[in-house]
Amino acid sequence: MEKTGAAIVGCGTIFEQHARVLRAMEEAELRLVVDSEPSKAQREAGVYGCEWEQDYRTILERADIEVVHLCTPHHLHAGMAEELLAAGKHVLTEKPVAHTPEAAASLRTAAARSTAQLGVVFQNRYNESSRKIRETIDSMRLGRLLCLKGAVTWARTPGYYTENPWRGRWETEGGGLLINQTIHTLDLLQWFAGGEIERIAGSITTDVLGEYIEVEDTAHACLDFSNGVRALFYGTNAYLTNRPVELELIFEQGILLQRQDRLYLLQGGEETELCRPAQSASGAKSYWGVSHGLLIQDFYRHVRENKPFWLDAEESSRALELVYGIYEASRQAAGIRDSDRVQPS
Incomplete structure (x- = not known):
């Protein structure tokens, strides 16, 4: 079986949950890790036996990388995903799909235009x-x-x-x-x-x-x-x-x-x-849920079979809209006017 080439962008807290699953998958291969701090990228590349880069844009020209995992801070999710999708890369991003409803709307448009798939990690839906x-x-x-x-x-x-x-x-x-x-x-x-x-x-x-x-x-x-x-x-x-x-x-x-x-x-x-x-094969903290591996494998299965992944930009935006609905409800209950708003609109 020809392996699907993968890259992970972001070597922070959640990185290992993705990297361990990829290492255990026969059909996928982690070929590149990326982090804006070179020391982090070098360290993880040594652990997982792959290449490293500081700039994720190097992925755009690499034909050997088909799937990109985004484990970056929230405000980077949507912009990175849009660029990668435009280059035909499948993207699996950690939640949230974006850090504002406006960024999520832009990403939904980009995902609809792309021939590649976008998936969002809500792993607890896979819990038994x-x-x-x-x-x-x-x-x-x-x-x-x-x-x-x-x-x-x-x-x-x-x-x-x-x-x-x-x-x-x-x-x-x-x-x-x-x-x-x-x-x-x-x-x-x-x-x-x-x-x-x-x-x-x-x-x-x-x-x-x-x-x-x-x-x-x-x-x-x-x-x-x-x-x-x-x-x-x-x-x-x-x-x-x-x-x-x-x-x-x-x-x-x-x-x-x-x-x-x-x-x-x-x-x-x-x-x-x-x-x-079940015990987590990826070492996930129990209070996170233990189903990262199930979701990641399911995403790759959908990519291989060219079937739309169910936790896409549209479906994953529902939770973000709910989050911002609570922010708005709290703001209104406190009598805060638009001119007083401290959080993004």
Whole structure:
């Protein structure tokens, strides 16, 4: 089998999740790593036995590289992806698809014009618990979904932001907790709920990290969907440890609970464990989810078979729009006028 040539741009925190998966894939080969800091690129190139570059634009002329993984800061996702797609390179980018709705809209246009594919990493949709939840909703085994909630209680230290100055800034991160850490949970809530979002109420606050960031570290929201489903959400980076994401879905004939990364069915007064997470082959942190490998392999399968990947620019923009909907709801609740706005429009 001829291997698909791959490159990874960005050798930061999430780099290893992509590189380890590529090294284990028979059908793909990591041929190039890129980072604006040469020492990082050189180090990872040595570990993975590939070439390195400082400028990602060298990829544009390389016929031996077909797929590019973007593991860069948020504000670089859309612009890099547009250039790569225009050159016919398939792009798999970490979330968010872009750092503002406007950048996402531009990228959707570029993706529609390109013959190459764009995929976005929302790996938690591939978790076994997520798949079982989705199957339960679609099959109506428990009747209609009535309401659901999600809670994320994580910790981020001042050093998390000071060591990577692009974080904690509207201009480069696009927000804080919502767009970085909890966007995965918000994506699951809207994916499970179905329908269009008709109403968003909520607020953002900076409870403990205000000395270090200009964005939020805590948020809550109430989301009403066109099909009558309501979702409640709470998230914070102000806890003192990282705990697994908690989900609850109330159906007409039962309740699904995700806690400690396990999925349970509560029905008729009895609680049954439905699944527990597999160990991550890529070394992923448990609270990230363990399905990077499944998503990456699925993206390559779609590329080889020339089939549209389902987590494309359009689908992945839904979570970003929800994030910015909560920002707007918080702004309106606080009585902030357009002229007072501190975050990007």
